[in-house]
């Protein structure tokens with residue numbers, strides 16, 4: 001990077017799904033900090049049921065920080081090391097419910113529990129027993145009452161309006177804050193009245209970052225907008241809009257002035273191409289679509305809407321399979337090779353290591369240089385599409401099977417630029433490019449885009 005080019009503070013995050021704390025700490029130091037990720041979203045850190053499926057993490061047994069992903073000490077050490085590397089930690093907070101088990105059992109760290117009894121934390125009176133459906137399970141998402149007071153897939157539903165329940169949840173979140181986390185993903189926020197979440201958040205220190213998971217559906221009464229008063233919201237419309245364009249090659253600019261329809265305001269939006277649920281469900285483009293996935297991430301990171309979160313998990317063919325684990329049930333540590341990526345294919349359980357893909361680091365650099373510059377009207381031609389971040393950089397993609405050229409009008413100064421998706425400059429003050437180079441001449445840059453590739457140039461990649 002050219003030091004003289006002004007850069008915005010990093011804002012992008014990365015979700016490291018089911019990665020142990022010791023490995024996240026290492027990633028922060030070796031990769032996330034240097035690449036310019038501002039934050040990392042972890043899987044839930046508290047004790048859960050003792051099962052091998054990844055989703056065991058979403059069935060809390062206690063708020064002790066002893067889980068398949070590591071001990072309390074390891075969690076604390078990770079937060080310190082990530083912080084020191086300039087990467088804030090956002091913890092996944094599962095506070096709508098406890099387990100979904102009907103039989104009594106013992107949690108991963110040895111704590112006994114029953115469906116609505118968690119010794120020292122909660123008893124039957126602390127839970128909703130909605131009495132509206134068979135088994136008290138949510139069946140009709142068009143009923144606000146069911147969604148918020150019945151059980152999501154049989155998970156014992158906390159009465160989050162209760163004073164004692166709120167205190168208990170706040171004590172847990174405060175404990176995590178005392179270890180240095182910067183904020184929380186609020187799991188299943190849709191299933192808690194926004195007033196309840198607001199009350200809980202209101203008891204936390206000011207500045208605590210809150211990102212609510214509220215899956216948008218036009219057919220349902222509970223809307224993401226209800227949760228923007230006290231924090232950010234994961235905006236599911238983003239990938240739903242983008243993916244079909246990448247698959248069809250028919251591009252359209254989003255709303256460039258003002259709010260995007262069916263999207264929360266930009267300063268409230270956390271956007272993503274996929275997450276641990278959608279890669280197992282609705283997402284059209286995931287790690288399995290290597291090249292298209294890179295393109296999707298490139299366009300997201302180049303955008304001026306929302307705070308992007310990149311996703312990195314592990315390959316799977318069975319939706320339930322947990323990450324590879326040791327004999328004692330703890331998830332195995334994992335690190336990424338510098339070999340680049342994406343790979344042509346992944347074996348089950350293999351980490352996708354998206355944080356190590358050179359294109360991601362290049363686009364984070366693009367994003368920092370783009371700063372607050374607005375996104376300008378795009379250009380499409382055949383299967384190619386591109387746009388400028390005014391005066392700062394230009395991104396272009398080709399989703400087709402044939403090489404395509406794309407001419408994008410630009411206000412960037414004339415000169416030669418290195419493409420940061422294919423490698424960028426060879427050194428800070430370097431004259432050479434590791435990958436492709438493009439020329440801005442007379443207010444136009446002409447990209448030559450191989451099948452299914454992205455390219456991006458910015459002020460700091462000028463040589």
Ligand code: ARE
Nearest residue numbers: 055056058059100101153154155187188190215216217277
């Ligand atoms: C597992 C088993 C179940 C079993 C249950 C209890 O799969 O069969 O009944 O355990 O024993 C994750 C997994 C679940 C898992 C659960 C608990 O995905 O399979 O259940 O953990 O271990 C709705 C919610 C949304 C939620 C999604 C999954 O609104 O909040 O469902 N997402 C979060 C997490 C998940 C997690 C949970 C919540 C629970 O990200 O990983 O579940 O903590 C429409 C609606 C959406 C709805 C969606 C799916 O799109 O608009 O609101 O999402 O359908 O139903």
Ligand code: CA
Nearest residue numbers: 148157191192
């Ligand atoms: Ca609830």
